[in-house]
Amino acid sequence: MIKILALSGSSRRGSLNQKLLDQAALGARAAGAEVTSIRLSDFELPIYDGDSEAEHGLPKGAQTLNGLLAVHQGLLIATPEHNGGYTALLKNALDWMSRPNGFPSGKFAALVSASPGLLGGVKSQLSLKIVLSKLGVHVIPESFALGSAHQFLDAEGGLTDADVEKAVRGVGAALAEMVTRIGTRDRGSLAA
Numbered sequence: 001m002i003k004i005l006a007l008s009g010s011s012r013r014g015s016l017n018q019k020l021l022d023q024a025a026l027g028a029r030a031a032g033a034e035v036t037s038i039r040l041s042d043f044e045l046p047i048y049d050g051d052s053e054a055e056h057g058l059p060k061g062a063q064t065l066n067g068l069l070a071v072h073q074g075l076l077i078a079t080p081e082h083n084g085g086y087t088a089l090l091k092n093a094l095d096w097m098s099r100p101n102g103f104p105s106g107k108f109a110a111l112v113s114a115s116p117g118l119l120g121g122v123k124s125q126l127s128l129k130i131v132l133s134k135l136g137v138h139v140i141p142e143s144f145a146l147g148s149a150h151q152f153l154d155a156e157g158g159l160t161d162a163d164v165e166k167a168v169r170g171v172g173a174a175l176a177e178m179v180t181r182i183g184t185r186d187r188g189s190l191a192a
Contacts, residue, residue, distance in 0.1 A: 001032070001033070001034050002032065002033040002034065002073055002074065002176055002179045002180050002183065003033065003034045003035075003036065003071060003072040003073055003074070004025075004028050004033045004034070004035045004036070004072060004073070004074040004075070004076050004172075004175060004176060004179070005035075005036050005038065005068055005069065005072035005074070005075050005076070006021055006022075006024070006025045006028075006035050006036065006037040006038070006075075006076040006077075006078075007021075007037075007038050007039075007040055007075070007076075007077055007078070007090075007093070008021050008039070008040070008077070008078040008079075008080075009040070009077070009078065009079045009080050009086055009087040009089055009090030009093075009124075010078065010080045010087065010089070011039070011040065011041035011089055015078075015080070016080075016114040016115070016116070016146075016149040016150065016153055017078035017079070017080045017112075017113060017114050017121070018039075018078065018157075019114070019153045019157035020078055020112050020113070020114040020144075020146055020149065020153070020168060021037070021076065021077075021078035021112060022037070022157055023157070023158075023159055023165060023168045023169060023172075024076055024078070024110070024112050024144070024168050024169060024171050024172035025037060025076060025172055026169055026172065027168065027169030027170055027171065027172030027173040027176075028074075028076060028172035028173060028175055028176040029172075030169065030172075030173060031172070031173040031176035031177055031180075032176060032180065033074070033172075033175075033176035033179070033180075035076070035172075036068065036072065038065075038068065040089050040090065040093045041089070043061035043062070043064060043065050043093070044059055044060060044061035045059065045061045045062060045065070045092055045093060045096050046059060047092055048092055048095040048096055048099075053099060053100070058096070058099060058100065059096075061096075062096035062097075062099065065093065065096060065097055066096070066097060066099075069097050069103075069104060069107075070104060072107075073106070073107065073108065073179045073183065074107065074108045074109065074110070074175050074176070074178075074179045075107060075108070075109040075110075075137065076109070076110050076112075076171075076172055076175055077090070077109055077110070077111050077112070077128070078111075078112050078113060078114070079111055079112075079113045079121060079124040079125055079128050080113065080114075080115070080121060080124060081113060081115055081117075081119075081121035081122075081123055081124035082124070084123045084124075084127075085123065085124055085127045086124040086127055086128045087124075090128070091131075094131060094132075094135065098135055102135075102136070103135035103136055103137065105136055106182075107136070107137045107138070108137070108138045108139075108140060108175060108178055108179050108182070109132055109137050109138070109139050109140070109175070110139070110140050110142060110143060110171050110172065110174060110175035111125045111128060111129070111139065111143045111144075111171075112143065112144045112145070112146075112168060112171055113125055113144075113145045113146070114145075114146040114149035114153070115145075115146070115147060115149055116148060116149060116150050117147060117148075118147040118148065119145065119147055120145030120146045120147035120148075120149065121145050121146075122145040125143055125145060140174055140175055140178050142170065142171050142174035142175070143171060144167050144168050144170075144171050146164065146168070152164050
Protein backbone atom coordinates (compact mmCIF):
# COMPACT_ATOMS: atom_id res chain seq x y z
CA MET A 1 0.00 0.00 0.00
CA ILE A 2 1.12 3.52 -0.79
CA LYS A 3 2.02 5.51 2.33
CA ILE A 4 1.84 9.30 2.50
CA LEU A 5 3.12 11.48 5.34
CA ALA A 6 0.96 14.59 5.82
CA LEU A 7 2.49 17.54 7.66
CA SER A 8 1.86 21.23 8.08
CA GLY A 9 4.33 24.04 8.53
CA SER A 10 1.94 25.62 11.03
CA SER A 11 1.91 24.93 14.75
CA ARG A 12 -1.17 27.04 15.47
CA ARG A 13 -4.26 25.49 17.01
CA GLY A 14 -7.10 25.99 14.55
CA SER A 15 -4.63 26.50 11.69
CA LEU A 16 -6.23 27.12 8.30
CA ASN A 17 -3.37 25.18 6.75
CA GLN A 18 -3.93 22.17 8.99
CA LYS A 19 -7.62 22.18 8.08
CA LEU A 20 -6.79 22.35 4.37
CA LEU A 21 -4.19 19.58 4.76
CA ASP A 22 -6.79 17.35 6.42
CA GLN A 23 -9.05 17.82 3.39
CA ALA A 24 -6.23 16.98 0.96
CA ALA A 25 -5.46 13.87 3.04
CA LEU A 26 -9.06 12.72 2.54
CA GLY A 27 -8.43 12.82 -1.21
CA ALA A 28 -5.28 10.72 -0.85
CA ARG A 29 -7.13 8.18 1.28
CA ALA A 30 -9.97 8.01 -1.25
CA ALA A 31 -7.36 7.24 -3.93
CA GLY A 32 -6.13 4.26 -1.89
CA ALA A 33 -3.23 5.69 0.12
CA GLU A 34 -2.56 5.15 3.80
CA VAL A 35 -2.02 8.63 5.25
CA THR A 36 -0.14 9.36 8.45
CA SER A 37 -0.86 12.88 9.70
CA ILE A 38 1.69 14.46 12.01
CA ARG A 39 2.18 17.82 13.69
CA LEU A 40 5.76 19.07 13.53
CA SER A 41 5.32 20.77 16.91
CA ASP A 42 5.00 17.27 18.46
CA PHE A 43 8.67 16.55 17.66
CA GLU A 44 11.52 17.95 19.73
CA LEU A 45 13.55 19.63 17.02
CA PRO A 46 16.01 22.27 18.21
CA ILE A 47 17.10 24.80 15.62
CA TYR A 48 19.49 22.91 13.35
CA ASP A 49 23.14 23.40 14.34
CA GLY A 50 25.89 21.35 12.71
CA ASP A 51 28.16 21.69 15.75
CA SER A 52 25.44 20.38 18.05
CA GLU A 53 24.75 17.50 15.66
CA ALA A 54 28.46 16.60 15.56
CA GLU A 55 28.67 16.68 19.36
CA HIS A 56 25.33 15.10 20.32
CA GLY A 57 24.05 13.34 17.18
CA LEU A 58 20.48 13.56 15.97
CA PRO A 59 17.94 14.60 18.59
CA LYS A 60 15.24 12.06 19.39
CA GLY A 61 12.60 14.08 17.52
CA ALA A 62 14.71 14.06 14.35
CA GLN A 63 15.31 10.33 14.65
CA THR A 64 11.56 9.70 14.95
CA LEU A 65 10.77 12.04 12.07
CA ASN A 66 13.43 10.43 9.87
CA GLY A 67 12.00 6.99 10.70
CA LEU A 68 8.58 8.15 9.49
CA LEU A 69 10.07 9.65 6.35
CA ALA A 70 11.84 6.38 5.53
CA VAL A 71 8.60 4.37 5.39
CA HIS A 72 6.47 6.85 3.42
CA GLN A 73 6.74 7.30 -0.35
CA GLY A 74 4.94 10.64 -0.51
CA LEU A 75 4.77 13.90 1.40
CA LEU A 76 1.60 15.97 1.52
CA ILE A 77 2.66 19.37 2.85
CA ALA A 78 0.63 22.39 3.89
CA THR A 79 2.83 25.45 3.82
CA PRO A 80 1.72 28.68 5.48
CA GLU A 81 3.23 31.88 4.16
CA HIS A 82 5.29 34.04 6.51
CA ASN A 83 6.70 37.19 4.96
CA GLY A 84 6.58 35.71 1.48
CA GLY A 85 8.22 32.38 2.38
CA TYR A 86 7.50 29.18 4.23
CA THR A 87 7.77 28.89 8.01
CA ALA A 88 10.87 28.43 10.14
CA LEU A 89 9.18 25.36 11.70
CA LEU A 90 8.97 23.67 8.29
CA LYS A 91 12.50 24.72 7.25
CA ASN A 92 13.98 23.38 10.48
CA ALA A 93 12.11 20.07 10.09
CA LEU A 94 13.37 19.68 6.52
CA ASP A 95 16.93 20.43 7.68
CA TRP A 96 16.72 17.66 10.28
CA MET A 97 15.02 15.29 7.81
CA SER A 98 18.02 15.67 5.51
CA ARG A 99 20.46 14.59 8.23
CA PRO A 100 22.78 12.77 8.51
CA ASN A 101 22.92 11.26 5.00
CA GLY A 102 20.71 13.50 2.89
CA PHE A 103 17.03 13.24 2.09
CA PRO A 104 15.94 9.72 1.06
CA SER A 105 15.70 9.43 -2.72
CA GLY A 106 12.56 8.73 -4.70
CA LYS A 107 10.14 10.81 -2.62
CA PHE A 108 7.22 12.70 -4.14
CA ALA A 109 5.43 15.69 -2.65
CA ALA A 110 2.28 17.75 -3.19
CA LEU A 111 1.73 21.21 -1.74
CA VAL A 112 -1.32 23.02 -0.43
CA SER A 113 -1.55 26.34 1.37
CA ALA A 114 -4.20 28.54 2.92
CA SER A 115 -4.15 32.19 3.86
CA PRO A 116 -6.58 34.93 4.77
CA GLY A 117 -4.81 36.93 2.03
CA LEU A 118 -5.86 36.82 -1.60
CA LEU A 119 -2.89 34.78 -2.91
CA GLY A 120 -3.46 31.90 -0.51
CA GLY A 121 0.19 31.30 0.32
CA VAL A 122 1.34 30.67 -3.24
CA LYS A 123 4.70 32.40 -2.57
CA SER A 124 5.48 29.91 0.19
CA GLN A 125 4.83 27.09 -2.26
CA LEU A 126 7.25 28.59 -4.78
CA SER A 127 10.10 28.87 -2.27
CA LEU A 128 9.37 25.43 -0.80
CA LYS A 129 9.48 23.82 -4.26
CA ILE A 130 13.04 25.12 -4.70
CA VAL A 131 14.22 23.57 -1.43
CA LEU A 132 12.40 20.26 -1.99
CA SER A 133 13.91 20.02 -5.47
CA LYS A 134 17.38 20.63 -3.99
CA LEU A 135 16.68 17.76 -1.58
CA GLY A 136 15.79 15.48 -4.51
CA VAL A 137 12.04 15.42 -3.85
CA HIS A 138 9.81 15.33 -6.94
CA VAL A 139 7.08 17.94 -6.44
CA ILE A 140 4.05 17.06 -8.56
CA PRO A 141 2.45 19.87 -10.58
CA GLU A 142 -0.91 19.57 -8.83
CA SER A 143 -1.13 22.03 -5.93
CA PHE A 144 -3.70 24.31 -4.36
CA ALA A 145 -3.48 27.74 -2.74
CA LEU A 146 -6.66 28.91 -0.99
CA GLY A 147 -6.95 32.68 -0.69
CA SER A 148 -9.44 34.18 1.78
CA ALA A 149 -9.34 30.76 3.41
CA HIS A 150 -11.26 31.87 6.51
CA GLN A 151 -14.29 32.31 4.23
CA PHE A 152 -14.11 28.72 2.92
CA LEU A 153 -13.27 26.70 6.05
CA ASP A 154 -15.75 26.20 8.88
CA ALA A 155 -14.86 25.80 12.56
CA GLU A 156 -14.74 22.00 12.27
CA GLY A 157 -12.35 22.09 9.32
CA GLY A 158 -14.89 21.39 6.61
CA LEU A 159 -14.92 23.26 3.33
CA THR A 160 -18.00 25.31 2.54
CA ASP A 161 -17.50 25.32 -1.25
CA ALA A 162 -17.87 22.07 -3.22
CA ASP A 163 -15.51 23.21 -6.01
CA VAL A 164 -12.76 24.07 -3.52
CA GLU A 165 -13.28 20.75 -1.74
CA LYS A 166 -12.97 18.85 -5.02
CA ALA A 167 -9.79 20.75 -5.98
CA VAL A 168 -8.08 20.29 -2.60
CA ARG A 169 -8.94 16.61 -2.36
CA GLY A 170 -7.77 16.28 -5.95
CA VAL A 171 -4.26 17.31 -4.89
CA GLY A 172 -4.11 14.49 -2.34
CA ALA A 173 -5.53 12.04 -4.88
CA ALA A 174 -3.01 13.15 -7.52
CA LEU A 175 -0.13 12.50 -5.13
CA ALA A 176 -1.44 9.03 -4.28
CA GLU A 177 -1.94 8.25 -7.97
CA MET A 178 1.57 9.45 -8.90
CA VAL A 179 3.23 7.41 -6.17
CA THR A 180 1.14 4.38 -7.16
CA ARG A 181 2.00 4.81 -10.85
CA ILE A 182 5.73 5.19 -10.18
CA GLY A 183 5.73 2.31 -7.70
CA THR A 184 3.93 0.04 -10.18
CA ARG A 185 6.34 1.03 -12.96
CA ASP A 186 9.36 0.38 -10.73
CA ARG A 187 8.05 -3.02 -9.58
CA GLY A 188 7.42 -3.92 -13.24
CA SER A 189 10.98 -3.02 -14.25
CA LEU A 190 12.37 -5.07 -11.35
CA ALA A 191 10.37 -8.09 -12.44
CA ALA A 192 11.53 -7.83 -16.09
